[in-house]
Amino acid sequence: MEEQHRQLRLFFTKFAGSVLGKADSELNIKCFRKRQIVSITDNYNTILGKGGFSIVYKGRLDDGRPVAVKKYIFTANKKEFTKEVIIQYQFSHKNIVRLLGCCIEADAPMLVTEFVPNGNLSDLLHGKNTSQQIPLSLNRRLKIATEVAEALVYMHTSQSHPILHGDIKPENILLDNKYMPKLSDFGISRLLSMGSDEYTGYVIGSMGYIDPMFCQTGCLTTKSDVYSFGVVLLELITRKKAIDNNKNFLAKSFGHAKTHDSFDKEIASSENIKVLDGIVKLALECLKFELEERPKMKDVSECLRKLQREQEKLMMISLKSFLKESGFTRFITDEQIYKVTSYFKNIPTERFMGKLYKGNMNGMPFVAIKMSFEVHGESMEEFSRQMVLQSKIDHENVIRFQGCWVDHRNMPILIYEFSKRSLHDILFGDSCKNWIINSEECLHIAISIATGLDYLHSLGITHGDVRTSNILVGDIPQGIFSKNVPIKISSIEASVYFSMKKSAQERFETEENNGYMDPKFPESGVLTKEADIYSMGVVLLELFTWKKVPNNHIRNCGLEKLLDVKFCRHLKNLAKVISECLNEDAEKRRSNMIA
Known part of the structure; x- marks a missing residue:
């Protein structure tokens, strides 16, 4: 069989010259063995589709990448099959399914391609x-x-x-x-x-x-x-x-x-x-x-x-008019958006809700988020409602919404104030050992977050992405924390994203946020304030243990053993609050954080 694979590769290379007009073509086409295909497809367990000439199976490579395996239901002519492989192997375009390799050991030939997950x-x-x-x-x-x-x-x-x-x-x-x-x-x-x-x-x-x-x-x-x-x-x-x-x-x-x-x-x-x-x-x-x-x-x-x-x-002209009619006034100008994004030359960070640009305006740090959803037709009403709601946010423990830029031809861009340091940086960053924070100050942080979250819920806003990296911390003079250091909940744009998804009857993929996400959310696809309470419980656990919670499988027992001994005065109450937040039954979680 080694000789057969060698001969096939030679045939690919030789035939490529006549097919493509390139005498010096050297194609490094991956040739899979039949036993590898059986392993990749889990013995042809999952059929993705079936046509008149082939059956397509779902598979997974050894490195975890999902693939599609196309098995012909006839014995193809060697020359014709090779021609198809060579032609498709030449393609390198984001809008063409990529060929990864082939198999010729079986009764009928097979192609292995990238897996495209959302149907046709x-x-x-x-x-x-x-x-x-x-x-x-x-x-x-x-x-x-x-x-x-x-x-x-x-x-x-x-x-x-x-x-x-x-x-x-x-x-x-x-x-x-x-x-x-x-x-x-x-x-x-x-x-x-x-x-x-x-x-x-x-x-x-x-x-x-x-x-x-x-x-x-x-x-x-x-x-x-x-x-x-x-x-x-x-x-x-x-x-x-x-x-x-x-x-x-x-x-x-x-x-x-x-x-x-x-x-x-x-x-x-x-x-x-x-x-x-x-x-x-x-x-x-x-x-x-x-x-x-x-x-x-x-x-x-x-x-x-x-x-x-x-x-x-x-x-965008229609959206701007709709926003004005809804009473929204915080429109960001071209000059402001170009200052924050440096004319979009800054490399953005990819987030589930869109592309995030960090920059400055008038000496102050801001963040601009190019949202990943479209605003059109019926969704304009929901987006306008969200923008008016964001404009109402005015709390010392919640980041300020600066406004919306609707002149971009693709998607709206939201701008918020920003801080360069997060709670995640303090707890787990490279310089985390440099911070001096005692038990009372940790409690101050916890109360600040809880107050801000309760405020958002009082406005009817479900945050949807509560985690330590979205809790911003102001300047800490000489690395010594005090109760005067501002603590603010950020990434409020997540609530807009979730609301728009809900309005469009689209489910949210939870891959990015699984450490803090309510484990019940992937089942329902519906976000509620109880999900925020669960995420808050994870944040509290990390804050009072200074340990990163690895996944959603958190046991709500024995929390006293996890909490730092320096918090012994508050040990019992802390364990009770965190347990209530992390209760698997959402209806039994705390209704608010400050009470």
Whole structure:
């Protein structure tokens, strides 16, 4: 078998020259053994999907990375299979599923690719029934379309010969956790010969998306992908399938109906009509019968980019107007946002709620958070409510909300005051041994946090991300702590993020925060103030033990043994409070922290 793998690698390298026009091609393609595939897939335990030519299984590599294993249900021609592997292995684009390797030991060949976790575009648009469809803004639909177009431009132009996909449809557009699209299923991709188009003796593709000129002539060109993409564009804005239950073709019937009546009602608002008309015009250009009348994918991509910029601009103008009508006044100017972010040249920190930029304005430290959610349509009301609520925050133990910048074309940016030092730095940072904090001062910190949290809850705000790194500590003169040192709860933007997620009926992934997160939250996906109380219990435990709590599996017994002996005067009360906060039954947790 070693010799077989060696021969296959030699064949890949030799054949790559004729396929790609590169005589010196040296491909380091990973060849998996059959027993490795069995281990990776846990004996083919989880099926992700099944088509006419292959079955796709979920797997996991030895390093923990999730993968998809595509097993063909026929014995492929060695040359054709090698051709597909070589073509896909050349791709290096964020919107194309990455090939990791292959296996040829089994009866039928297999491909190992990256795992894309959020289903495909068809699932997102149609679901199994209407009740399962999630809200999908025009901006998000445009972004998906634009990125798929860019992937096709890459395929058509990045190599010395154009590479065709041949089967563009929503089922072959996979989505990651952030709805970034990735083209998949290159089983019928074709690499055009120099100076000529490719002719086939049989029709390939999917009904409803197949280029009619290709059906008539058997000539497969880059314009065949353009036609299929035009159908996908119509499907994106109508949420109708390419072929309905009555066998009506979307591409044929769309132009004969009243265009505006065909739009998905979720996005058919007056402010969207101009952009929607632009998408329809572009789609119909793609669907023209004559090849030379269809645009190139590069032109399609540029047109979509232009429409996307126009839509984002309209969205932010509408949002600003909605905020003003709601009574919100704390608008951040361009000059202020550029000062804080240094014209966005500062490298941001990635957080679950968005990108975080640290900077200064008028000599004071601030933080700007480019939120990861979109504000559009019905969500404007919830976002405006959240902004008005954030503006009401005025407490010595809660960080101040400076305002919102809504002139950015992608997402709103929130600005808060900031401090360079957190409670986490004091307890666990590199210089933690330099701080002098006695028992009374630790109690002062605990009471300050609890007071701030109770205040937020009184306003109806659930924080959602209470932890030591989000408790900011003011200047400590000469490293000696006193009760005059300001203690403030920060990252209030987390509450905005969670509220917007709840409004959009989207669940939150809890990977980043599992040390402080209420273990019941991942089960329900609903955030309550009781979750904040649990997180507060973890913070208290760390504060009074000076030990990092490793995970959510905290036992609510024997806490006296964990607490530092210097707190013996408060030992019994501390253990009681922490136990009540960490109670597995949320209804039995403390209703507030100060009482």
